[in-house]
Amino acid sequence: MMRYAGLLCHAATVAVDVPAEEALAFMADGIALGRWAMGCWNTRRAGANLFVGHSLFDQSEGWVRIAVDRKLLNVDYHVGPSPARLKHQNTARVIPGADVGRNPRTCLVTLLAWRPGDMSDADWNRICLTHEAEMLLIQAWLGRRGRGARGAPAARRPRAGRRLKR
Numbered sequence: 001m002m003r004y005a006g007l008l009c010h011a012a013t014v015a016v017d018v019p020a021e022e023a024l025a026f027m028a029d030g031i032a033l034g035r036w037a038m039g040c041w042n043t044r045r046a047g048a049n050l051f052v053g054h055s056l057f058d059q060s061e062g063w064v065r066i067a068v069d070r071k072l073l074n075v076d077y078h079v080g081p082s083p084a085r086l087k088h089q090n091t092a093r094v095i096p097g098a099d100v101g102r103n104p105r106t107c108l109v110t111l112l113a114w115r116p117g118d119m120s121d122a123d124w125n126r127i128c129l130t131h132e133a134e135m136l137l138i139q140a141w142l143g144r145r146g147r148g149a150r151g152a153p154a155a156r157r158p159r160a161g162r163r164l165k166r
Helices: 020-027 121-147
Strands: 009-016 041-047 050-054 061-069 074-080 087-096 107-114
Touching (some): 107 121
Antiparallel strands (some): 074 087
């Protein structure tokens, strides 16, 4: 099924229950990226704003340089198989909830991808489908942040010194 074959750009958006600045910080965090980006899983720092991880599809190494524009709430991802071959192919954009008539303590997060001219229909289709799944991971991770550091609602987190029953 090649439902994205004719597209030059793909966008996927989720609503999240955290303020825009918090979502931007998460999207700009190269280590956090390794928990949601299937093409650059389990990232580690490799330099200033430079991270490396591996693809869940073929275990190949994936590199990303992150450039943040805090004023525009924008994160550019320059991606490639090596630091010397990075290209700006993806951008995350965060829209404050109040800007679109929503709760001001929420926001929308959009991930944009542009299709390189030499990319096959099959590879582009996989990227588009992957980005849609990644948005669900982003929404889940940010939802955990909105409910407390461990993902449980604040009222249900165990207090310090209290043991959990197994």
